Amino acid sequence: MFDQRAFRLFEQIIRYEKMTSGALVRKMGLSERQFQYDFEKMNQALRHVGKSEIGMRNQCFIIDPGLKTAYLEGSELFIRQEELFLGEQDRVYLLYLYTFMRQEEISNFHYQRVLHVSRNTALSDVKKVRGFCAEADVRLVYSRLSGYHLVGAERDKRVLAGRCVNALLVLPLGEVALKFVLESWGLRAWLDETERILLDWQKVNRVELVQDRQREWLYLVAFLRCRGKHAGLVFSDVERELIGQQSVYRLTESLVVQLFGTRDVMERFYVTVQVIGAQRTAEVGEHVVLLDLADRIIAAFEKLTLLTLDNKRELRRSLYDHLVPAYFRIVFSLPLIAPMTEQIKTAHPELFAFVRQALSPLAKLTGKTVSAAEIGYFTIHFGGYFERKHEARRDFEALLVCPNGISTSLMMKSQLRQLFPELRFVMADGANIPESGYDMIFSTVYVPTRKPVYLVQPLLTSLEKNYLIQAVAADFPTIDHRHISVDALLEIIERHAVIEDEQKLYDAIFNKIYGKVSIERGYAPMLSELLTKDMIQFTDEELDWKEAIRLAATPLVTANRVKTDYVDAMIETVEEMGTYIHIGKGIAIPHARPEKGVNQIGMSFLRTRTPVHLVDASGPAIDIFICLAAVDNEAHLKALSQLTKFLTNDVALEKLKQAETVDEITNLLTEGEEQE
Incomplete structure (x- = not known):
């Protein structure tokens, strides 16, 4: 019998057939004992469905080419319904969908039969489903007349159905489980018909959807068609006006007719939102507000990270393409499951945090919190522009x-x-x-x-x-x-x-x-490793802003971390762009592009006991200058993130401004890092 773990191992072996068993154990985070258990369970399941077992010799996997080809080409012959083993949370999602599309009155016996579990297990799962429903003001109730059924607003029921579909599709056996739900009601053929309708409509109307979103929508629409209920679907006047203005709205009437056999206008609004939330690209002239929002997000990101991004026009266009579906997903509570979110947060914690802050205009515009899953996709979007230039031949x-x-x-x-x-x-x-x-x-x-x-x-x-x-x-x-x-x-x-x-x-x-070709998980120094004692200065002199920047950068020049050209570039940037280096509270962070003369990542600190006005006498008064020298787009983000947290702590900042010695400064920075 295949369970999620055994099937995941099977998928990984097929995907990485040249990887040794030892490497695969490390990749999957298994112990040797767990690997051996799952490996045997996987082969046992393959034998049950008449497939060739996977062998192993000298830590190398031996795979029948026919087995690999059949799986990669989408063969459904690997698992029978009675061979499927589901975890507790998986069963919650399946029971909800089974009830959502019910074709007759449901009793506890129905749940036992579809899940292949005991009566007590089914009753326990019903309690869990009720807890899941409560998250969206939906109730799972039972009556002798109607059996188990859902009570609540139609849109809320559909939101939960979408969450179930999306959550299952990221699991190794999720798609198989969804098909089994349809089969349990004898409606598996509706999935193929739904796919044909959607693909034909996309082709005729030249609508391109992101593959993952398209797959999620395919299953959700199949369940909606099988359910056959449209009453109670409601959109407010404001929502109707917004949806009706979209160019896609003109195309969805024919799709609604083909899918549901109705011209119900509320269903058309619903389908339009689903399409926009899954679109790969958006028309530039259609969402002026979101195009402006893309500019504001880029500006906020540059200000937070002290970066000047290249190819800003290209970034603006691609960010806009991502913003439009994200905006509609957030406004209309369309679920988004992103299995990479935790991996992104672990691999790029500082970048994730800066992107979260840069997206505050999106949160303000929608009036809703931007989920971690959405932030994760925006993070890899910005991360995709962090490229090093290579001069090597490309043959x-x-x-x-x-x-x-x-x-x-x-x-x-x-x-x-x-x-x-x-x-x-x-x-x-x-x-x-x-x-x-x-x-x-x-x-x-x-x-x-x-x-x-x-x-x-x-x-x-x-x-x-x-x-x-x-x-x-x-x-x-x-x-x-x-x-x-x-x-x-x-x-x-x-x-x-x-x-x-x-x-x-x-x-x-x-x-x-x-390391020279892979910086994604490369070493990023901490703030205390950059602002060492030799990088910290105090001065009683009365300086103008140019003199202050030159003095603040002196330790970096002395240590050969930057060239003198870089100091000139920092000053020229202020002359061109004004007081943008002032981040508030009398703190300025002068910086310029890495190619202007950075040899090695670094930071330097200057406390001026007499405040210095930036640009002219009316400019902000600065008493702390922190020069930044970044070698690329990411190595400095950890230190910058720590500095930002430190400077936004009013108590810590006051201590920093009252410090009289270098040791006091370094101790404060170290204490701040230890408290993280």
């Missing part, structure tokens, strides 16, 4: 296939460029892959082709990067000589030493070997 061409939207495409492209500066990357549509003109494909989805295909995640861990480097090096030995296996090195170390933190050691080895 090979690689296609990038990522149907899940511009944000994930940008992040994937950025990481791959850093890993493989020798390659020229070209974005490609997964539905129209050319037969020639390229050497390899990097894709988030299976692509049938004779060329080498490397399946990748949008956000790569160091272990996945190492695997990818080894895989590409095996197929293209002339690309790069840096194909040292971190796994092989780790196995040698394990034989001769006790490893306390294997993941940290793995990351450290990887960054040491591939």
